[in-house]
Amino acid sequence: RATYLFSGLGNYHRFWKENYPVTSGIQSSKPVQGSYLVYSGVDLGERPFSLTMDGNNFIYHPWTKKMIIGSTTINCSHLLPDEKGLQTIDQNLRELFPEWSWPAFSEGQILTGLREKAQGRR
Numbered sequence: 001r002a003t004y005l006f007s008g009l010g011n012y013h014r015f016w017k018e019n020y021p022v023t024s025g026i027q028s029s030k031p032v033q034g035s036y037l038v039y040s041g042v043d044l045g046e047r048p049f050s051l052t053m054d055g056n057n058f059i060y061h062p063w064t065k066k067m068i069i070g071s072t073t074i075n076c077s078h079l080l081p082d083e084k085g086l087q088t089i090d091q092n093l094r095e096l097f098p099e100w101s102w103p104a105f106s107e108g109q110i111l112t113g114l115r116e117k118a119q120g121r122r
Contacts, residue, residue, distance in 0.1 A: 036070025
């Protein structure tokens, strides 16, 4: 018998919450779709870095030569990416850092998934 049980089910907790007592502390949450863009073969030097500006993320991994841009969040439970939102983030970053060069938007790989969004990031 356990005093505490942690179940890291993420988006799938809603299928199990009926099995837990009300006092378990499970808060209401909802699934949201998030997308980000990955560029391969990018060389921005040997040091990794990440920047966040206006809620947009820019991550560079020199060991894999990948640049990750994103992310978008849509309050829905489907896996259709917010391509227009990613294009806007991409364009804003290109304007902020004109000295950097990376492939055209169409060459990036869009990755999309669901995550759980709870009140107050709980």
